[in-house]
Every structure is written in C-alpha cells, then in structure tokens.
Amino acid sequence: MxxxxxxxxxxxRLSMLINDxxxxxxxxxxxxxxxxxxxxxxxxxxxxxxxxxxxxNISYTFLGDPSGYDxxxxxxxxxxxxxxxxxxxxxxxxxxxxxxxxxxxATVFGVIAGVLRLSNNWLVSKLMAVYVEIFRNIxxxxxxxxxxxxxxxVLPGPREFRGDNATSSMLFDAFAFTNRGIYIxxxxxxxxxxxxxxxxxxxxxxxxxxxxxxxxxxxxxxxNKQESTGVRPKTTALILAAWLxxxxxxxxIMGLTWEYPELKGFNFSGGIKVGGPLIALxxxxxxxxxxxxxxxxxxxxxxxxKGQTEAASALGLRPRRxxxxxxxxxxxxxxxxxxISNFLxxxxxxxxxxxxxxxxxxxxxxxxxxxxxxxxxxxxxLLMLFYLTASLTISMVMNxxxxxxxxxxx
Amino acid sequence: xxxxxxxxxxxxRDTEIPxxxxxxxxxxxxxxxxxxxFSNAVNSALTIASLLVIYILLSKTLPWLLxxxxxxxxxxECREVLQGKTGACFSVLTERWNQLLYGFKxxxxxxxxxxxxxxxxLFAIAPVLFFDLPxxxxxFTAVYPFLAFWLIWGGTILxxxxxLVGFAAGAFVFQTYGKSSFAVGFFGAIAAAFAVWIIGxxxxxxxxxxxxxxxxxxxxxxxxxxxxxxxxxxCVSLSLPLGIAxxxxxxxxxPLIKWMCxxxxxxxxxxxxxxxxxxASVMLAYFFPPESTVDLFLRVVIMITMFSAAYxxxxxxxxxxxxxxxxxxxxxxLGLDYPQAxxxxxxxxxxxxxxxGIVNVAVGLFKDxxxxxxxxxxxxxxxxxxxxxxxxxxxxxxxxxxxxxxLLFFVVCYGISQYSQWLERRLATDHR
Numbered sequence: 001m002x003x004x005x006x007x008x009x010x011x012x013r014l015s016m017l018i019n020d021x022x023x024x025x026x027x028x029x030x031x032x033x034x035x036x037x038x039x040x041x042x043x044x045x046x047x048x049x050x051x052x053x054x055x056x057n058i059s060y061t062f063l064g065d066p067s068g069y070d071x072x073x074x075x076x077x078x079x080x081x082x083x084x085x086x087x088x089x090x091x092x093x094x095x096x097x098x099x100x101x102x103x104x105x106a107t108v109f110g111v112i113a114g115v116l117r118l119s120n121n122w123l124v125s126k127l128m129a130v131y132v133e134i135f136r137n138i139x140x141x142x143x144x145x146x147x148x149x150x151x152x153x154v155l156p157g158p159r160e161f162r163g164d165n166a167t168s169s170m171l172f173d174a175f176a177f178t179n180r181g182i183y184i185x186x187x188x189x190x191x192x193x194x195x196x197x198x199x200x201x202x203x204x205x206x207x208x209x210x211x212x213x214x215x216x217x218x219x220x221x222x223x224n225k226q227e228s229t230g231v232r233p234k235t236t237a238l239i240l241a242a243w244l245x246x247x248x249x250x251x252x253i254m255g256l257t258w259e260y261p262e263l264k265g266f267n268f269s270g271g272i273k274v275g276g277p278l279i280a281l282x283x284x285x286x287x288x289x290x291x292x293x294x295x296x297x298x299x300x301x302x303x304x305x306k307g308q309t310e311a312a313s314a315l316g317l318r319p320r321r322x323x324x325x326x327x328x329x330x331x332x333x334x335x336x337x338x339x340i341s342n343f344l345x346x347x348x349x350x351x352x353x354x355x356x357x358x359x360x361x362x363x364x365x366x367x368x369x370x371x372x373x374x375x376x377x378x379x380x381x382l383l384m385l386f387y388l389t390a391s392l393t394i395s396m397v398m399n400x401x402x403x404x405x406x407x408x409x410x
Numbered sequence: 411x412x413x414x415x416x417x418x419x420x421x422x423r424d425t426e427i428p429x430x431x432x433x434x435x436x437x438x439x440x441x442x443x444x445x446x447x448f449s450n451a452v453n454s455a456l457t458i459a460s461l462l463v464i465y466i467l468l469s470k471t472l473p474w475l476l477x478x479x480x481x482x483x484x485x486x487e488c489r490e491v492l493q494g495k496t497g498a499c500f501s502v503l504t505e506r507w508n509q510l511l512y513g514f515k516x517x518x519x520x521x522x523x524x525x526x527x528x529x530x531x532l533f534a535i536a537p538v539l540f541f542d543l544p545x546x547x548x549x550f551t552a553v554y555p556f557l558a559f560w561l562i563w564g565g566t567i568l569x570x571x572x573x574l575v576g577f578a579a580g581a582f583v584f585q586t587y588g589k590s591s592f593a594v595g596f597f598g599a600i601a602a603a604f605a606v607w608i609i610g611x612x613x614x615x616x617x618x619x620x621x622x623x624x625x626x627x628x629x630x631x632x633x634x635x636x637x638x639x640x641x642x643x644x645c646v647s648l649s650l651p652l653g654i655a656x657x658x659x660x661x662x663x664x665p666l667i668k669w670m671c672x673x674x675x676x677x678x679x680x681x682x683x684x685x686x687x688x689x690a691s692v693m694l695a696y697f698f699p700p701e702s703t704v705d706l707f708l709r710v711v712i713m714i715t716m717f718s719a720a721y722x723x724x725x726x727x728x729x730x731x732x733x734x735x736x737x738x739x740x741x742x743x744l745g746l747d748y749p750q751a752x753x754x755x756x757x758x759x760x761x762x763x764x765x766x767g768i769v770n771v772a773v774g775l776f777k778d779x780x781x782x783x784x785x786x787x788x789x790x791x792x793x794x795x796x797x798x799x800x801x802x803x804x805x806x807x808x809x810x811x812x813x814x815x816x817l818l819f820f821v822v823c824y825g826i827s828q829y830s831q832w833l834e835r836r837l838a839t840d841h842r
Contacts, residue, residue, distance in 0.1 A: 029666040036670065043697045050696045121453045122446035123460045137823035138816045139777035141791060146816070149808045348682035354784055366688055376692035383688070384681045391680035 062373045063088070069368050071359045073275045084369045091364030092386060098281050098360065099347040105286035106346060107339070110293025117298050128294065135291035140349055143288050148280035148356040155179040158267050176261050176268055181275040183261035183268045190255030200254060207246045214242040277358035281350065289346050293339060300335035301327070333405050340398040347390055361386055474498050474809075484803035502807045503814055506798055510814070513633015513788050514797050520564070520625060524636050527561045530554060531643065539829065555647075562632070562640070564624035572610030576603040592749035629707035633788035635818055641789075642776035645714040649775075650768070652715065653722030654761075658752065660727055671723070678720035683778050686713040691785040710782055718775045725767035729760035762837050769830035773823045780819075790815050 017027045051057060063085040070080050075093045078086055117128035135143070158178050176183040189200050218238050226232040261271030304327050312326040313319075353360040354367055362383060370379040434440060447457045477497030481504065482488040488499035503510065512521060534554035537547035556570035580603035588595025632640065659671035678686070690709040698704050733756060741751035761768075783792030794811045798804055804811075 025664045029664050032664075032667050032670065046699050047696050049700050050698075053700055116456075119453075119456070120446070120449060121456050121460075124456045127460050127463070133824060134820065137773070137777075137820045137827070139780040139791075139819055141780045141783070142812060142816050142819065145791070145795070146808075146812050149812065153806075153808060351682040351684045352781070352784075354684070362682075362684060366685065370688075370692070376688075377696065380685060380688050380693050383685050387682055387685060388677065388680040392676070 056374075058377060060378055062369075062375050062378070065373075067369065068372065071364065073278055073359050084365075084373070087369060088361060088365040088382070091359055091361035094278075094358065095347070095350055095353075095360040095362075098278060098285070098353065098358065099343075099350045101282050102285040102289065102346045102350065103343045105282070106289040106293055106342070109286055109290030110339075110342075111297055113290060113294035114297025114301070117294060118301060132291045132294050135288050136295075140284065140288045141352055141355060144280055144284040144352055144356055147284045148277065151276040151280050152179050158263065161263050161268075174258075174260055176263075176271075178268065179276065180267065181273045182279060183271045183273055185258040185260050186270070186272045187256055187258055190257055191253075193254060204247070204250055207250050211243045211246050215239045218242060275358070277353065277356040280356050281353050281358050285346050285349055289342050289349075292342050292345075296335050296338040296342070297331075300331040300333075303334045304330045336405070337398060337402055340394060340401070344391055344394050347394070348387065351387070480504055485805065485807055486803075498810050499807050500810055502798070502804050502810050506804070509634060509793055509798065510790060510811075511634045512636050513631065513793060515631035515633065516627060516636075517625065517631075520627065523561045523564070523624065527558045528639070530557065530561075539833075560624065563627055563629070564622065565626035566614065566622045567624075568610075568614045572607060572614065575610065576606035579603055579606045592747070629705045632707065634793050635790045637782070637787065637789040638776070638779045641711065641714060641779040641782065642772075644711055645718055645779075646772045646775055648711070648715045649717075649719035649722055652719035654726055654757070656719060656723035657726035657730060660723065661730055674716075675720045675723050678717055679724070683714070683717050683781055684784060686717055687781060687785045689713055706785075706787065710785075710787065714775070714779070717778075718771055721771045721774075722768055725764050725771060726760060728767065729762075729764035730756065732763050733760055765833055765837065766830055769826060769833075773826050776823060776826070777819060790818065 017023050064083050066081050067084045067087040068080050069087070071078055071087065071090050073094055074090045075097060076086075076090060078090045113128045113131055117125050117132065119125050119128075155177050156179065158176075158180060161176065161178070174185045188197065193203060194200050218235050222233050222235045259270050261268045261273075264270075308326055308330065309322055312322040317325065350360055351362040354363045357363070365379055366383045370376055373379075431437070435444065448454045473496045475498060477492065477495055478500040479488045479491050479497060480500045482491055482499065482501040483505055485499060485502075488501055492499075508518060508521065512524060516524070531554070533547075534551045537543045537545070537551055553574065556574045559573075560567055560570045580599035583602040584595045584599040586595070587598050656671050656675060659667050660675065662668045662671070687710065690713040691706065694709045694713070695704070737755060737759065738751070741755040746754065780789060780791045782789050783795060786792070786796075788796055794815060798811060799807070
C-alpha cells in the first residue's frame with residue numbers, strides 16, 4: 001500500500017566529505033590532525049638539525065652539577081657548592097614567598113581602597129579613584145623599578161647609623177631601614193620543647209590549629225544552644241580565650257625572646273634581614289594588584305542590590321548581621337573568582353623579580369643557571385612547567401570554590 | 411462669609427510672605443561640605459586624613475616640579491644651577507628626547523619616518539575606532555600595515571608590495587568562491603596568497619634594499635617608546651583574529667580541534683609572559699630551519715601575539731557564552747550554515763559584549779611590552795635602565811626618567827580605557 005520507499009542508496013561520493021554534515025567534521029579533524037603532525041614534525045626536525053649543528057643534546061644531568069653562585073635571599077640551606085637543582089629550589093621557594101606575601105597585602109590594599117571608593121566622603125572616594133587609575137595604567141615593571149629605586153637611592157646606608165652624631169636612627173631601636181634591606185627583630189625560643197627552631201614554630205602553628213578548632217566548637221555549641229533555647233550564650237570571651245590562652249602558654253613555656261638587629265662594623269647583624277629586592281617586589285606587586293582588586297571589590301559590593309540590604313533590615317537584622325549574613329555572601333560570590341585570578345597574576349608577575357635582582361625561580365633557573373650552562377631549552381621548559389603547575393593548581397582550587405558557592409538553581 | 415469676618419478680625423494678611431532663605435548651613439558650598447566631607451565623626455577624620463595625604467604629596471612634588479631645570483647637559487651642571495634647592499633635572503628629557511622615543515641606534519636623519527608612520531596610524535585607526543566615519547576610509551587602513559612597514563624599516567618597496575598583492579589575491583579568491591562554499595573560498599584564498607608570496611619573493615632581486623628610496627634600518631636598531639608602540643599595535647591587531655579563531659575553536663563540536671585550542675590557551679595563560687620572551691630570545695631560534703635568520707623583533711612579536719591571543723580568546727569565549735541560546739537556534743532555523751551564522755549573527759553580538767574585556771587585554775598587553783627590556787631590547791624602560799642611567803652625564807636621574815615613562819604609559823592606557831567606556835555607551839542598545 002505504501003508508495004514510499006527508502007531513498008535509493010547513493011553510495012559514497014567524494015564531495016560528501018565536505019558537503020555532508022555527517023562526514024564534514026571528520027574531514028576537518030583529519031585535516032587538522034595532519035597539519036598539526038606536519039608542524040610538529042617540521043619543528044622537531046629543525047630542532048634536531050640545529051642541535052646537531054651546535055653539538056648539543058637535551059639532557060638534564062646539569063641539574064646535579066655544582067652551581068657556583070651565591071644567593072642572598074634564601075629560605076633553605078644553600079651555598080655555591082650546591083647543585084643547580086638546589087638553586088632552582090631556592091628560587092622556587094622565593095617565588096612562592098613573595099607571591100604569598102604579595103597576595104595577602106594586595107588583598108588588604110584592594111579591600112580598603114575598594115570600600116573607601118564607595119565611601120560617601122567625596123574627597124576619599126576621589127582619592128581612591130585616582131589611586132586605582134594611576135596604578136592600573138602604569139606598567140608593573142615601572143612600579144617595581146620605582147620602588148626599588150626608593151629602596152636603594154633614598155634610604156640611608158648602614159654607615160649613617162654609626163657614631164654619636166648619626167644622621168639616621170633605628171625606629172624604636174628595633175627596626176632599621178637601610179638601603180641594603182630592612183632589619184626587623186627576630187623572635188626565638190630560649191628553652192624550646194624541641195631542639196630545632198622549625199619544630200618549635202610548627203608547634204606554635206599546631207597550637208593555632210587547636211585554637212581554631214576550639215573556637216569553631218564554641219560556635220557550634222552556641223548555635224545549638226540558640227536553636228534549642230532561643231537565647232544565644234555570650235561567646236566573645238570564650239572565643240578570645242580559645243585563641244589567646246594556648247598561644248600565650250606556649251610562648252611562656254618556651255621562653256620567647258627577641259633578637260634585635262645591631263650595628264656591627266659596616267653592617268647590621270642579628271634580627272631578620274628582609275632584602276631590598278624582596279621589599280620592592282612585594283610592595284610593588286601588592287600596590288599594583290591592589291588597584292585591580294579594589295575594582296573587583298567595588299563591583300562586587302555594587303552587584304548586591306539595595307533591596308537586599310533593605311529586606312534584611314526589614315527582617316530586623318542589625319547592621320553587622322546584615323553585612324555578615326546578607327551582603328557579604330552575595331558580594332563574595334562576585335569578588336572571589338577575579339580575586340583568585342589576580343592572585344594568579346601576582347604569581348606570574350613575580351617573575352619580574354629578575355629586573356631588581358631578587359632570586360626567584362626565573363632569576364636562578366631561567367637567569368644565572370641558563371647563562372652558565374647554556375642549557376636554554378631545558379631551563380625554559382622546567383621554568384614553564386613550574387609556572388604551569390602553579391597556575392593550574394590555583395585555577396583548580398578556584399573551580400572547586402566556584403562550584404561550592406554557585407547559586408543552587410534547578 | 412469672609413466679608414463678615416473682615417470686620418471682626420483686626421488684621422488679615424492678604425499677601426504671602428516671600429519664602430525666607432534656608433539656613434546658612436543648608437545651602438551652597440557649606441551644605442555640600444557638610445554632606446560630602448563632614449557628615450559624621452568618621453567621615454570628618456577621613457577627610458582630614460586625606461587632606462593631610464594630599465598636602466604631603468603636593469609639598470614634596472610641587473617644588474620639585476616647579477623648580478625643574480630644562481636646559482643643562484648633565485646632572486652635575488643641573489645640580490649647579492639648582493644650588494642645593496629641591497628641583498627636578500628635566501633637562502635629561504630634553505637632552506635625551508630622541509633616545510627615549512626612538513632608541514639610540516635609529517638613524518637620526520630618518521626620524522621623520524616613524525613620525526609619519528605614527529601620524530598615518532591615527533588616520534588608519536580612526537575609521538576602526540569611530541564607525542561614524544565613512545567606510546571608504548577603511549581602504550587606507552588595509553594598506554597602512556604595508557606602508558608603515560616600509561616607512562619604519564625602509565629598504566625595497568617591493569617586499570611590502572608583494573605582501574600586499576598576496577593579501578589582495580587572497581581576498582579576491584575569497585570574494586569569488588567564498589559565496590558558494592566558505593571552505594573552498596577560505597583555503598583557496600590561503601593558497602592564492604602563498605602562491606603570490608612565493609613567486610613574488612623570487613622576483614625581488616638580491617640587494618634590492620641596497621640603494622632603495624628609503625635607507626634600510628635593521629630591527630635591532632629600533633628602540634625607545636616607538637618600540638613599545640610598535641609591539642603593542644602589531645601584537646594586538648594580529649592577536650584579534652587569532653583570538654577569535656581560538657575562541658570559536660574552543661566552542662567547537664569537533665573534539666580534536668577543541669582540545670588543540672584548550673591546550674594552547676591554557677598553556678599560554680598558565681605561564682608568565684617573561685618565560686615566553688625567554689623562549690623568543692634563547693629557544694625559538696632552534697625551531698626555525700637551519701641557516702635562517704629570524705630577527706629578535708619578529709620572534710618577540712610571534713610570542714607576544716600568541717600570549718595575547720590566548721587572553722583575547724578567553725574574553726571572546728565569555729562573550730559567546732553570554733549570548734542567549736536562542737540566537738544560535740534562530741541562526742540555525744534561518745538555514746544559515748556555520749560560517750554565515752557566525753559572521754552575521756553570533757560574532758557581531760559576542761564581540762560587542764567582549765569589547766571591555768578586549769580593551770582590558772589590549773591595555774595590559776601594551777603595558778607588558780615593557781617586559782622586552784628584560785631580554786635586552788631597548789624599549790623605553792630598557793633605554794632608561796640601560797644607556798641613559800648608565801651614562802656618566804645622567805647617572806642618578808631616576809625620578810625624572812621613570813616619571814616620564816610612567817606619564818607616557820598613563821596617557822596612552824588611560825586614553826584607551828576612556829575610549830572603551832565611550833564605545834560601551836555608544837553600543838548600548840538595551841535601553842536601561
């Protein structure tokens with residue numbers, strides 16, 4: 001009865017490769033794969049020929065050789081007899097150090113500037129607008145150089161602290177701002193529980209972790225009490241005690257003392273020396289990125305509609321609770337993703353350390369080691385691998401966080 | 411009624427009193443001050459603190475700026491003129507003006523060439539930035555890159571002409587065959603352009619640059635702020651099409667192409683620009699054919715273009731994702747194929763949404779061009795840190811030079827961001 005039949009089987013024609021949507025994407029992908037393979041083959045071939053012509057090979061054994069150079073700023077034991085791998089590790093730790101410090105201070109600067117820019121005070125908000133525009137529109141490299149110049153050209157040398165009529169003096173007899181770096185007092189323990197200083201500090205850290213857990217438990221207890229009785233017990237004193245008591249007890253038991261920097265001969269000794277390059281890089285990165293964070297904070301706060309605040313007040317929440325329970329959670333959802341990408345930028349911009357001679361991984365592995373060994377390809381690849389790992393780790397954390405604060409929609 | 415009362419009441423005012431002026435504290439400047447600067451204790455404290463900050467800043471910088479010396483030939487002379495007073499030695503700017511702008515190797519009798527190129531750049535870029543201008547001006551924009559190349563590098567005019575003819579041939583092939591099938595037109599255009607370039611390259615005689623109309627200038631002689639501007643303009647304009655292609659590739663249904671784009675974008679965004687510049691300066695040469703000499707400028711342009719293309723791709727991907735799905739579906743239901751849908755429906759809207767992001771990337775990229783000073787190219791910062799501060803005459807003139815560099819970058823970057831805000835207002839079609 002049906003007159004409809006299947007369309008005649010046409011068979012495969014060559015033009016279907018490009019005109020038939022079933023095959024077209026396959027065609028394009030095959031072409032792309034061929035082009036990619038050709039490119040890789042061409043570049044690889046050139047690389048092999050060039051290396052052969054220059055009498056080089058790719059090998060990472062140079063990492064075990066003694067580096068032969070000194071690094072001033074270091075977090076782990078290192079001397080010029082240590083291997084290149086150790087020098088790279090020192091650089092890596094220095095990168096993480098400056099990135100970590102700059103992330104914290106940049107957030108502080110950014111939050112303050114962002115909030116003040118929304119202030120009712122005309123003068124303050126204009127001042128903050130000027131800060132943001134000036135720092136966002138001038139390259140960070142110029143800022144790093146400017147602040148490094150302030151450090152080296154404006155601050156007094158150690159010799160000016162000497163003698164009876166010294167032209168410079170130490171702040172509170174504890175802090176010395178010199179053009180070689182800033183000297184601050186160093187805390188240490190007279191009768192530490194462990195033999196090594198690091199273990200003692202770990203103990204203090206463990207104490208803080210304990211305090212944090214205790215404070216959290218107090219909050220949980222107060223919440224339960226409030227749920228069951230309707231009255232929230234006063235927790236301020238308890239929480240304060242949870243934070244302070246273990247810390248103070250530890251400090252007393254281990255006998256915390258401060259070692260002050262002192263002028264000896266031509267230089268200061270004792271205390272902690274924070275090198276000029278570190279300060280310049282740290283401060284420049286924080287104040288530059290702070291301007292970007294200020295804009296994110298402003299956008300985040302402005303993104304919470306006024307109705308939310310008004311509704312919360314109408315429910316009878318006090319201003320602090322309005323901020324904590326209604327405005328901040330919503331603003332943070334807008335602020336955090338760009339904030340973390342700014343942290344990423346700080347980590348990547350810290351590679352500009354090479355301009356002021358701060359021994360980060362770019363300056364050690366990508367600078368001195370590269371120049372001494374001539375292993376350009378290996379060094380640059382290792383350098384990229386490090387930054388790539390750091391960036392991907394941070395963005396992975398960001399994605400996890402984003403997923404957790406995402407609006408739960410149906 | 412009122413008549414009867416008029417007799418019994420001693421006095422009735424029959425005219426209105428003119429309104430008395432508001433209290434002195436509620437008008438004009440005083441009111442503004444009270445509302446905006448001294449509304450409460452905290453606010454007053456903030457105001458006073460800000461005034462203090464402004465006073466300290468001005469009291470330090472104003473005498474320095476106003477006492478500036480403009481006409482000495484070395485720092486020592488300048489200090490003599492100042493006689494211990496606070497004051498800036500701006501004479502370093504006037505004396506080294508050409509070095510700051512053009513680098514220290516560009517032949518000084520040829521400065522008119524980059525100047526002319528800059529002026530022409532303004533004309534070429536105007537129809538792109540301000541689309542109320544007649545569209546015919548875009549023809550000049552198309553010719554400009556070749557003209558600017560010839561002006562700045564000099565040498566034989568045949569090379570840019572061959573390049574231009576190659577592009578023209580490609581465009582012609584695309585116009586002719588692209589209507590019926592996008593793929594045929596596109597690949598045909600590439601083939602035609604390459605054919606012209608290869609044949610044309612063979613036709614240019616050896617040594618054509620030797621006694622050309624404009625003296626040839628090698629890339630390593632470029633420097634100063636000119637180098638920053640050239641890198642910025644070249645890399646942004648090259649990375650836009652590349653970024654669009656990468657963004658579309660990342661959205662593609664074809665897994666292989668998608669993953670190629672994802673790996674490229676994430677890799678480039680994951681490493682600092684400085685490592686890419688290291689690649690350009692020490693590593694990239696290994697990947698070119700032996701005996702070929704690709705100069706540092708070109709290698710740097712390649713790496714910076716890749717860098718900014720990855721960022722622009724992410725911005726445009728955001729724009730593509732922000733478009734309502736209905737737009738894609740509407741394009742499909744009209745029967746448009748992929749290239750048509752992208753060109754006519756999707757990209758115009760997605761690019762419009764992406765403008766602020768693209769401008770941010772452009773400003774960031776322009777600022778990042780200062781990083782080339784780290785791989786010993788003498789851009790503005792490289793000139794200041796290298797030849798000028800190291801010279802005996804000007805050893806120690808930090809603030810004037812760094813302030814000048816900061817000012818130049820600020821003017822350009824602030825100008826670009828103001829343009830972007832204007833463009834956003836201009837393109838806003840949702841009447842909110």
